[in-house]
Amino acid sequence: MVLWLAITIAIMLLAALSVLFLPNMIAAVMASSVVSLCLTLIFVFLKAPDVAMTEAAIGAGLGSLILAIGLKKLGYLSLDKQGDQDE
Amino acid sequence: MNRWSLANFSALIFALGLAVLLFAVSVQLPLANAPMLVGNSIIAQGVADTGAANLVTAVVLAYRGLDTLGELSILFAAAGVVGLLLTGAKAAQSPLPAGGFVVSSAVHLLTPLLFVVGFYIIFHGHLTPGGGFQGGVILAMAFFLPYLVDYKPLQQEHQRLTLIESVAGGSFIVIGLFSLFSGQAFLQPFLGHGAFGNLWSAGTLPLLYIAVGLKVGSELSSLLINLLHAEDE
Amino acid sequence: MVSDAQAVQWLLYGGAFGLVVIGVFGLLALNNAFRLLLALIILESGANLLLVLSGFREQGMAPIILSTQAQAGIMNDPVPQALVLTAIVIGVGVQALALTLILRVKQRYQTLDMRQIKALMEKDISEQHQVAHLSSYESPAQISAGRESDKA
Numbered sequence: 001m002v003l004w005l006a007i008t009i010a011i012m013l014l015a016a017l018s019v020l021f022l023p024n025m026i027a028a029v030m031a032s033s034v035v036s037l038c039l040t041l042i043f044v045f046l047k048a049p050d051v052a053m054t055e056a057a058i059g060a061g062l063g064s065l066i067l068a069i070g071l072k073k074l075g076y077l078s079l080d081k082q083g084d085q086d087e
Numbered sequence: 088m089n090r091w092s093l094a095n096f097s098a099l100i101f102a103l104g105l106a107v108l109l110f111a112v113s114v115q116l117p118l119a120n121a122p123m124l125v126g127n128s129i130i131a132q133g134v135a136d137t138g139a140a141n142l143v144t145a146v147v148l149a150y151r152g153l154d155t156l157g158e159l160s161i162l163f164a165a166a167g168v169v170g171l172l173l174t175g176a177k178a179a180q181s182p183l184p185a186g187g188f189v190v191s192s193a194v195h196l197l198t199p200l201l202f203v204v205g206f207y208i209i210f211h212g213h214l215t216p217g218g219g220f221q222g223g224v225i226l227a228m229a230f231f232l233p234y235l236v237d238y239k240p241l242q243q244e245h246q247r248l249t250l251i252e253s254v255a256g257g258s259f260i261v262i263g264l265f266s267l268f269s270g271q272a273f274l275q276p277f278l279g280h281g282a283f284g285n286l287w288s289a290g291t292l293p294l295l296y297i298a299v300g301l302k303v304g305s306e307l308s309s310l311l312i313n314l315l316h317a318e319d320e
Numbered sequence: 321m322v323s324d325a326q327a328v329q330w331l332l333y334g335g336a337f338g339l340v341v342i343g344v345f346g347l348l349a350l351n352n353a354f355r356l357l358l359a360l361i362i363l364e365s366g367a368n369l370l371l372v373l374s375g376f377r378e379q380g381m382a383p384i385i386l387s388t389q390a391q392a393g394i395m396n397d398p399v400p401q402a403l404v405l406t407a408i409v410i411g412v413g414v415q416a417l418a419l420t421l422i423l424r425v426k427q428r429y430q431t432l433d434m435r436q437i438k439a440l441m442e443k444d445i446s447e448q449h450q451v452a453h454l455s456s457y458e459s460p461a462q463i464s465a466g467r468e469s470d471k472a
Contacts, residue, residue: 002327009335016342019358020350032358035339039365042335047382048372048401049216050143053208054408055368057224062307063361063412065228069314070419074354074426098348102341109337118329119378126375126397133398134385142383142395146402158406165413169420216384220409284387303409310416317423 005045012038025076029067036060138280139213139289147218148295152263152274159256159302166310173317186236194236201229209300213289219296223303230308234315248309255301262291262298325378332373339366353422353432357415364411368404375400 015034022028036059043052071077129142129150137145147155186194205225212218230248263274271277274295281288343363350356375397383398426432429440446453 002324002331005328005331009331009338012335013338013342016339016362019362020342020346020355025354028355028358032361035362035365039369042332042369043372046332046372046376047380047396048404049382049384050141050218050221051368051372051401051404051408053216053221054224054405057221058408058412059365061228062224062311063415065311066314066412066416066419067358069311070354070357070422073314073317073423074432076354095349098345101348102345105344106337106341109340110333113333113337118332118373119325119376119380121375121377121397123375123377123397126395126399129398130383130395140385142385142398143401143405146398147405151399151402154403154406158410161410162413165417169416172420172424216382218405220405224409307412310413314416314419317420318427 001045005042008038008041008045012042025071029064029071032067033060033064036063134283137276137289137292138283139292140284141213141216141218143216144213144218144292144296145289148274148292149276152295155299156259156263156274159259159299162303162306163256166306169310170313173313191236194232198229198232201225201232205229205300205304209297210286210293212296212300213292214284214286219299220303223300224307226300226304227307227311230304231311234312245309245312248305248312252302252305252309255298255305259295259298259302262294266291332369332376336366336369336373339363339369342366351434353425353434353437356434357418357422360418361411361415364407368407368411371400371404371407 012035015031015038019028019031019035022031036055039059040052040056043055129146133139133142133145137149139145139149205222207222208217208225209219209222212222266275266277267273269277276290276292278290280290287293339362343359343366346359346362347356350359377394377396380394380396383395383401422432425437429437431437431440443453
């Protein structure tokens with residue numbers, strides 16, 4: 001149980017770091033979805049089912065949908081454009 | 088972040104110092120020993136006070152009902168400002184191409200299932216984990232997914248969603264005012280408790296959660312529709 | 321070696337504080353406005369995790385009562401969970417509003433770099449109030465002389 005928790009927290013922190021440092025915008029939004037997923041697992045470990053269900057529905061569902069719509073409106077939705085030129 | 092300037096280095100040092108301070112705080116706070124001064128009495132008397140099996144529902148609606156009302160107003164303000172700032176939803180054109188075969192068949196299969204699951208989670212909020220917010224988010228997805236597939240006339244849909252949202256929000260406050268007029272505090276649950284574990288139990292809590300779920304669902308979906316049809320393609 | 325409970329405590333606190341620190345560092349050091357929104361999301365997730373951690377008890381169960389007769393034993397605190405429930409939904413509303421503001425800024429200034437936006441906004445504000453721009457190289461006498469010749 002402790003090993004599973006350690007792996008989940010390690011993946012979550014790595015994904016949080018890669019949100020800041022990945023040059024492609026689509027990858028950054030995906031990494032923030034991974035952070036939400038790992039957070040849901042940690043809430044299940046903490047025996048908080050209401051919070052886990054809310055985080056799953058909103059973090060992985062509605063939040064990522066809002067960010068994807070934002071990507072499309074801002075013109076970042078392309079896999080080959082290497083990052084944002086105005087970084 | 089290709090070029091590391093002095094500002095970035097000082098931000099890194101600040102972040103590391105914050106981490107050290109937080110670590111120093113966490114050493115003095117043992118984790119699994121919450122004092123739970125209020126929580127213990129809520130656990131002991133929650134079922135007797137409200138009749139709900141889910142104590143988080145009892146806290147959200149019965150013990151801290153005014154916080155839920157504040158949260159509904161924050162969501163209303165956010166959705167209202169989004170509708171105010173974004174132009175382009177009033178234009179009666181379809182800015183997006185219609186979805187392909189895979190997306191449209193998946194949406195046609197998923198939308199009734201999403202409605203069923205959303206309403207199930209809302210109705211059983213006082214018995215199992217769930218409630219108005221989770222079910223409302225799922226309902227928002229169910230309202231919004233057909234917009235990804237094909238174009239619908241915008242005016243009637245917007246008016247219908249706004250009508251659902253205002254009726255649901257108003258009924259939340261009206262239910263709270265009923266208990267005020269019957270001699271108790273505002274938003275205090277006042278109908279009978281019913282049998283423990285039944286669907287119709289816990290007084291006004293399911294009714295409040297239905298109002299919250301419908302309001303959150305229609306509000307978030309109209310916010311998403313405004314975002315989707317904004318200009319600057 | 322550390323015991324199980326201590327390892328769990330260090331892991332959970334490390335994860336929550338790590339998220340908060342990464343979010344704060346992202347807010348300070350990033351230039352792109354959309355990435356600032358992503359860093360804000362990470363910061364909110366860390367804060368929510370910290371709130372739920374404050375009500376955690378060892379071997380505690382979820383705060384749901386299964387039957388009236390059997391008293392379940394140790395339960396977690398339901399109050400921080402109710403607060404975090406509200407906080408997560410408010411967070412997504414704030415994210416939608418921030419995205420709207422980023423869209424409007426992009427429409428107005430055609431860039432998302434915070435430094436360029438700051439410079440353009442300063443220029444706009446000084447032009448609107450007819451004062452000298454902060455980083456202009458003309459002296460105030462030259463600027464007022466230019467304005468007189470414009471008006472005449």
